[in-house]
Amino acid sequence: MQTWVIKLGGAVLNTENAAKALFEVLASQTQAQFVIVHGGGALVDSWLKEAGFASAKHQGLRISPKEQMPYIVGALAGCANKQLMSQAIIAGHKPVGLSLYEAGIISSQKLKALGQVGQCDSGVQSVIPELLKLGRLPLVSSIAFGDDGLWYNVNADEAAAAIAKELDAEIIFMTDVVAVLDANKQPLHQLDTNQINTLIAEGVIWGGMEVKVKTSLLAAQHLRRGVYISSWQKPENLVALLAGEHVGTKITP
Numbered sequence: 001m002q003t004w005v006i007k008l009g010g011a012v013l014n015t016e017n018a019a020k021a022l023f024e025v026l027a028s029q030t031q032a033q034f035v036i037v038h039g040g041g042a043l044v045d046s047w048l049k050e051a052g053f054a055s056a057k058h059q060g061l062r063i064s065p066k067e068q069m070p071y072i073v074g075a076l077a078g079c080a081n082k083q084l085m086s087q088a089i090i091a092g093h094k095p096v097g098l099s100l101y102e103a104g105i106i107s108s109q110k111l112k113a114l115g116q117v118g119q120c121d122s123g124v125q126s127v128i129p130e131l132l133k134l135g136r137l138p139l140v141s142s143i144a145f146g147d148d149g150l151w152y153n154v155n156a157d158e159a160a161a162a163i164a165k166e167l168d169a170e171i172i173f174m175t176d177v178v179a180v181l182d183a184n185k186q187p188l189h190q191l192d193t194n195q196i197n198t199l200i201a202e203g204v205i206w207g208g209m210e211v212k213v214k215t216s217l218l219a220a221q222h223l224r225r226g227v228y229i230s231s232w233q234k235p236e237n238l239v240a241l242l243a244g245e246h247v248g249t250k251i252t253p
């Protein structure tokens, strides 16, 4: 059976019933098995603000000082992960909440300037295949551990791509916009490496979307086929994408 990794942007938690509607769609798709990798950047923003911290991003990646990590871990691996579990249970799934460690990914520190921001490497064997065999729905946050035992904050798009690679699975990125938009805010149906580089250089693609298109491109190169960025706002998009139809932006290798 084909395995699909679905990256869910954290903003899905701010729209009532959006995650539940997506989980209901997944429950109806019995021809495939699913792994959810989720973000929660907006929740981290509000927790850090409430705790009195300033938070900044560098090219879409949150600068994550050690003293902020308890809040970042609490928001992502705790609150966001468990809120999604609630929605999955209501939709009829039997979810299991995981960090990247149990999913078979470890982290090492990439850039000291970003604090505890990690990059993904293969870790100890993933428990995900066994969970899928048991009929469980893995819900993976983007909190990682290193060989040093420390916590790492990983961008959730990068985390999803790493898990898809590890599982040899397909991947779909579901975010809060219908597609990658051009300078006139019109949806772009397809993007290749050259177009991506130009749009980033022109500042049309920035922030979290810059990370997402770059990560999608790497995933597309690995899978040797197009990878889609689409919106979680329309659960029917997911059915169409699973059926091989074109929805949103196709990133081609």
Ligand SMILES: Nc1ncnc2c1ncn2[C@@H]1O[C@H](COP(=O)(O)OP(=O)(O)O)[C@@H](O)[C@H]1O
Pocket: 008, 009, 010, 011, 039, 040, 041, 157, 174, 175, 176, 177, 179, 180, 181, 182, 204, 205, 206, 207, 208, 209, 210, 212
């Ligand atoms: N060219 C673009 N087209 C669409 N969205 C863009 C573009 N450039 C930047 N963005 C921003 O990227 C956001 C999506 O990235 P991000 O917030 O990281 O999503 P997610 O949480 O789903 O991973 C959009 O809501 C938008 O604000």
Ligand SMILES: CC(=O)N[C@@H](CCC(=O)OP(=O)(O)O)C(=O)O
Pocket: 008, 009, 010, 011, 038, 039, 040, 041, 042, 044, 060, 061, 062, 072, 076, 117, 118, 142, 153, 154, 155, 156, 157, 208
């Ligand atoms: C290093 C880094 O940037 N980590 C992200 C992890 C969450 C995330 O990626 O959330 P979305 O998918 O909702 O954007 C952050 O702290 O915001």
